Every structure is written in structure tokens, then in C-alpha cells.
Amino acid sequence: MYRVVRLLARSRRLVRPPGSASAPGLGGVPVLPLRAPNAAGMASQNSFRIEFDTFGELKVPNDKYYGAQTVRSTMNFKIGGVTERMPIPVIKAFGILKRAAAEVNQDYGLDSKIANAIMKAADEVAEGKLNDHFPLVVWQTGSGTQTNMNVNEVISNRAIEMLGGELGSKKPVHPNDHVNKSQSSNDTFPTAMHIAAAVEVHEVLLPGLQKLHDALEAKSKEFAQIIKIGRTHTQDAVPLTLGQEFSGYVQQVKYAMTRIKAAMPRIYELAAGGTAVGTGLNTRIGFAEKVAAKVAALTGLPFVTAANKFEALAAHDALVELSGAMNTTACSLMKIANDIRFLGSGPRSGLGELILPENEPGSSIMPGKVNPTQCEALTMVAAQVMGNHVAVTVGGSNGHFELNVFKPMMIKNVLHSARLLGDACVSFTENCVVGIQANTERINKLMHESLMLVTALNPHIGYDKAAKIAKTAHKNGSTLKATAIELGYLTAEQFDEWVKPKDMLGPK
Numbered sequence: 001m002y003r004v005v006r007l008l009a010r011s012r013r014l015v016r017p018p019g020s021a022s023a024p025g026l027g028g029v030p031v032l033p034l035r036a037p038n039a040a041g042m043a044s045q046n047s048f049r050i051e052f053d054t055f056g057e058l059k060v061p062n063d064k065y066y067g068a069q070t071v072r073s074t075m076n077f078k079i080g081g082v083t084e085r086m087p088i089p090v091i092k093a094f095g096i097l098k099r100a101a102a103e104v105n106q107d108y109g110l111d112s113k114i115a116n117a118i119m120k121a122a123d124e125v126a127e128g129k130l131n132d133h134f135p136l137v138v139w140q141t142g143s144g145t146q147t148n149m150n151v152n153e154v155i156s157n158r159a160i161e162m163l164g165g166e167l168g169s170k171k172p173v174h175p176n177d178h179v180n181k182s183q184s185s186n187d188t189f190p191t192a193m194h195i196a197a198a199v200e201v202h203e204v205l206l207p208g209l210q211k212l213h214d215a216l217e218a219k220s221k222e223f224a225q226i227i228k229i230g231r232t233h234t235q236d237a238v239p240l241t242l243g244q245e246f247s248g249y250v251q252q253v254k255y256a257m258t259r260i261k262a263a264m265p266r267i268y269e270l271a272a273g274g275t276a277v278g279t280g281l282n283t284r285i286g287f288a289e290k291v292a293a294k295v296a297a298l299t300g301l302p303f304v305t306a307a308n309k310f311e312a313l314a315a316h317d318a319l320v321e322l323s324g325a326m327n328t329t330a331c332s333l334m335k336i337a338n339d340i341r342f343l344g345s346g347p348r349s350g351l352g353e354l355i356l357p358e359n360e361p362g363s364s365i366m367p368g369k370v371n372p373t374q375c376e377a378l379t380m381v382a383a384q385v386m387g388n389h390v391a392v393t394v395g396g397s398n399g400h401f402e403l404n405v406f407k408p409m410m411i412k413n414v415l416h417s418a419r420l421l422g423d424a425c426v427s428f429t430e431n432c433v434v435g436i437q438a439n440t441e442r443i444n445k446l447m448h449e450s451l452m453l454v455t456a457l458n459p460h461i462g463y464d465k466a467a468k469i470a471k472t473a474h475k476n477g478s479t480l481k482a483t484a485i486e487l488g489y490l491t492a493e494q495f496d497e498w499v500k501p502k503d504m505l506g507p508k
Helices: 070-078 088-109 112-126 145-162 176-178 185-222 242-267 288-301 309-314 315-343 373-394 407-431 439-447 452-461 463-476 480-486 492-498
Strands: 047-051 057-063 227-234 234-240
Touching: 047 070, 057 070, 070 145, 088 112, 088 145, 088 185, 088 288, 088 315, 088 407, 112 145, 112 176, 112 373, 112 463, 145 176, 145 480, 185 242, 185 315, 185 407, 185 480, 227 242, 227 439, 234 452, 242 315, 315 373, 315 407, 373 407, 452 463, 452 480, 452 492, 463 480, 480 492
Parallel strands: none
Antiparallel strands: 047 057, 227 234
16 A cells, blocks of 8 residues: 655745635626736735736736636636535645646756745645635536646746745746646646546545455454355345355455556556647656656655556546446445345344444434435445446547547546545445344344255255245245155155255355
């Protein structure tokens, strides 16, 4: 297991950042008449300053580090509101990437004062200190360009502030020329996607699955000697132990982790250095490799530069693959949660073989009712992950020519699935699995009443006679033993010798 993301320790004095209050009225901010670039600066002593992009000037809230391109995006993409903002893991990943790029650009000649200011500002982004300065929603350009520029503007203005400059002046730190140096949105956004996905997998998804795996394995061992009736097609089958039944769940979760880990080598490949179409225009030889190495050092994860930048920009098969592994995991968890809630159904009129923890009242009208809520939560999560994978699949299939333009939607769903699965596994483990008890009295009753114990007679009297015993016993409401003796197929002593559940648990 790789260590969790951590940034290099450092000691510095930072200028106090602007307040974190939400920017008022961005949706209706008017475009102002075009002014010369050198006119950028504070609008007034009120709440806005004037910044510009290539389309003209815009009012930018004084308490925000973002600039004109971010404001313009809030005007053009009023879709979904706050709940649809770009996931914070993507923003933090951008902080890691921009720091790495600044370090490498410094090696290639970027002024050290500018590079250091960018690195410090990028660290604050990576640490989540500037989250309130990223208002853009997922539903924007499919390349994620507006979010890349949101990051560039925030880092630029924060760096300018650290250096004593004027917000919005783009001096001495320019969002494009310095923060985005040797980069394009087309390679930075997929790089941030992969960093964010890898971190979420290692910090949330895999630990959650491991926790569930370990708890199920402990239960499998605890229940190893409890013999119960098996069920196929939801009907009675031959016996197995409760521990054997749980061992199936253990193996499913183990395979889930194996599948996810198997997808990670492609996630560790970074597109940085491909720039606009994959050729690496406006970068330097070695830039891509050095950036990947810096990201690996910052995160503790084995990132490398992508073997083919054209594939890294135009297709996101690696994310589809990871999402597919999570989709399979969701299928496994759906089966496990359903089995456990059905085996715990009751308490008087269901199967009742398991006693589930009672966590909260279950009904607003039926007093004393308690429901398998953790199972229900996990199955809903599984359904959501399956839906997310459909969206990721559609997005991944739409890479046109040199660029896939479903990037924000794809990473939103991949991160959503990873977080939901990881969190749900922890919740299910702590609030359900560890507290499951076997109702041995009920288990024994159901097992000894089952007609399928007759299967043990096949080698002695043949299938047809055994079937006659089972069907007759079921029709008459009698026991297998009494029916077998009545039909004259065997004696009581033979039945007791041949029909032993403990001898039906494996090969002879």
C-alpha cells in the first residue's frame, strides 16, 4: 500500500487570503466595454475589481482569487448549482500538478521568484485551503478548459498577492504564461483526472474494501462449525456451513480489490507534456518525464509519463476500465448485502438465520420495527455505481479525433463511485457485519426440516427413489425418514447412517 498523499513540509509566512464568502451575483454580471490590458486592477473600493480576458472585461469579486475566465464560465454554464461543482479531489490534484510543473519549469529557466510563488500557491490548492475559490460546475467545456483556467487564475492571483502585487494585474505572475507554462487544458485536465482517481482509490476505496474483507473473513471463521441448509433458485438445497457461505463473500471482495489494483497501472500514466493534441508543442524535451516524477514524489504513488500522449488525450479507456472494475464490485456488494438482509429477514416470519444489529427505529407507524438499513444503503450505492458506469462508458466511447470531450463528466462519476463504494463498505462493516450473529436455533430447525437432505440417499437407493421420498414427504407433510421407511426403501438405521448433514459438506 502506498502512503497517502502528502506535500513536502515547509515553513513560510503567507499573506492572509481573502475571505471565503460566496461571490454574490456572478450569474448576472454584465460584460463591460473592452479596455487595454494594462487597465486591469481594482474596480473600486467596493466589492469588485476589473479583470479581462480575450473577450473583454468583467467584474470579479474582490474577495476571490479567480479571474475573468472563471467569471465568464459562471455566466455561460448555469447548470445544476453548487451541488454540481467540479469535485474537490480534481482541484487538489490540479494543485499537485501545477506545483510539479512550476518546479520543472524552474529547471528550464522560469524565474525562481515566480516559480516559488506558484509552488506555494499551488500547495495551498492541493491542501484544500482555497476550495471556496473554485465555483465552476462539471457541466462546461468537455475538455475541462474553464477549470484549468480557474486553477491558473487562482494560483496566479494568490502568487501575486504573496509577492505584494495587485490582484488581477497578471503581474508578475501570469496565469497562462507562467502557471500554465508548457501546458494545455487538453493534457492538464486528464492528468488531474488520473491523479484524483488514483488518490481516491488508495485513500478511500481500497481501505474500505479491505475493512469489509477482513470483517467478513472473521465472520466466516466464527461461523465455520454452524451447518445450515443451502439454497439455490431461492429453494432448499443441500447443506453447507454458514462459514462456507460467508467465505464466498470474502472471495468476492478479495477479487474486487484485485480487479481495481489491476486497473491502476493505466491510471498511473499521466498525459502531462502532450499539450494541445499530444505532440508536446511548446514543451521541452524531458518535461513530461520530470513532471510525472515530481507528481509521484509528491503523492507517493508510482505515476509515470503516458507511453502515448495521443491516446492519453483522445481516449480515457483507463478510466472506463477502472469504472468497470468498480461496477463489478458494485455487483458483488449488491449480492452480499441482499443475501445478508434476506438471511436476516424476520424476526418471526422470515428466514431469520442471521440476527442483524438493531441501529435505529424502522417505522413511523409500526412500533418496534427494525429494518436492515445498512444493507439497503449498500444496495442503493451499488445501483448508483452501476448508473455511474453507464455514463462513464458513454463518455469514454466519445473520443473524437485528437480529444475526448467528456472529461469532467467522466471523472465526476469515477470519483463518485470510488467515494461511495469506499464509504459504504466502512459503514456496512462497522454498523452491520461486525455485529452479525447466527441464530443457531432457527438454522437447525430449517435444516432438519429441509427435504433436500434426501440428496444424501442418491448413492444408496438411486435418484428416482430419493425423489419419490422427497415428493411424497412434501405432499403428506411428513418427514423424510418416516416417508422413506413407509415406502420400504430403507430402515431407520440406514437413514440415520446415510443422512448426516455434517457428512454432506464436501467431497468424500
